Amino acid sequence: xxxxxxxxxxxxxxxxxxxxxxxxxxxLAYMNEDAWNRTLETGEAHYYSRSRDCLWRKGGTSGHxxxxxxxxxxxxxxxxxxxxxxxxxxxxxxGYKSCFYExxxxxxxxxCSPKVFNPEEVYS
Amino acid sequence: xxxxxxxxxxxxxxxxxxxxxxxxxxxLAYMNEDAWNRTLETGEAHYYSRSRDCLWRKGGTSGHxxxxxxxxxxxxxxxxxxxxxxxxxxxxxxGYKSCFYExxxxxxxxxCSPKVFNPEEVYS
Numbered sequence: 625x626x627x628x629x630x631x632x633x634x635x636x637x638x639x640x641x642x643x644x645x646x647x648x649x650x651x652l653a654y655m656n657e658d659a660w661n662r663t664l665e666t667g668e669a670h671y672y673s674r675s676r677d678c679l680w681r682k683g684g685t686s687g688h689x690x691x692x693x694x695x696x697x698x699x700x701x702x703x704x705x706x707x708x709x710x711x712x713x714x715x716x717x718x719g720y721k722s723c724f725y726e727x728x729x730x731x732x733x734x735x736c737s738p739k740v741f742n743p744e745e746v747y748s
Numbered sequence: 749x750x751x752x753x754x755x756x757x758x759x760x761x762x763x764x765x766x767x768x769x770x771x772x773x774x775x776l777a778y779m780n781e782d783a784w785n786r787t788l789e790t791g792e793a794h795y796y797s798r799s800r801d802c803l804w805r806k807g808g809t810s811g812h813x814x815x816x817x818x819x820x821x822x823x824x825x826x827x828x829x830x831x832x833x834x835x836x837x838x839x840x841x842x843g844y845k846s847c848f849y850e851x852x853x854x855x856x857x858x859x860c861s862p863k864v865f866n867p868e869e870v871y872s
Contacts, residue, residue: 625857638762647772695851696852728818729818729819736820
């Protein structure tokens with residue numbers, strides 16, 4: 625059974641979360657082996673928080689859980705792609721649907737993803 | 749003007765390439781500051797090859813250049829998302845449209861991306 629190559633990245637691999645319905649790329653975080661196993665076991669996205677140095681069940685505080693539709697691995701097996709249903713309609717801790725809300729196009733930067741919630745209310 | 753936080757990742761940030769038309773996630777590679785600047789200047793995806801330790805113009809050998817439609821940054825400014833037109837119809841050096849061609853769903857692994865070319869012909 626394919627497995628990410630955790631050794632290559634000193635125990636971590638990047639994991640992209642993509643909206644399974646719209647195709648929008650929602651965020652990128654990191655997984656260690658424990659996060660990978662829990663994601664497959666539970667059907668909910670788990671990551672490894674580098675800043676907090678711990679396992680991170682996405683949506684544990686906000687309720688914005690990511691339900692797994694499928695899991696993909698790349699050709700080098702050093703990156704994970706999760707196709708998910710994003711509960712609450714937003715992945716970003718700043719309230720945007722996607723963490724990738726700043727876009728550069730035709731020489732100018734703009735906001736390209738809708739703001740779905742107020743972080744001060746959700747994380748208060 | 750927003751810039752990736754290269755210092756956070758020891759000079760590199762992950763960069764996701766996504767098909768601008770279909771939304772398919774094609775690959776993940778890494779950028780250093782030079783690759784970032786050349787991508788914006790030329791309108792073609794440039795990465796930093798960790799294995800070859802050099803700037804990498806995507807498609808330089810295969811012709812499978814990625815034309816930039818837009819560039820996005822995430823909330824932490826430590827990941828880049830490129831929306832691209834993938835020339836030749838395939839991003840993966842193994843000949844698949846997407847590097848993420850192995851999919852785990854409903855308890856089984858399968859191939860989820862079409863094979864577009866024969867690597868032995870393209871890289872001979």
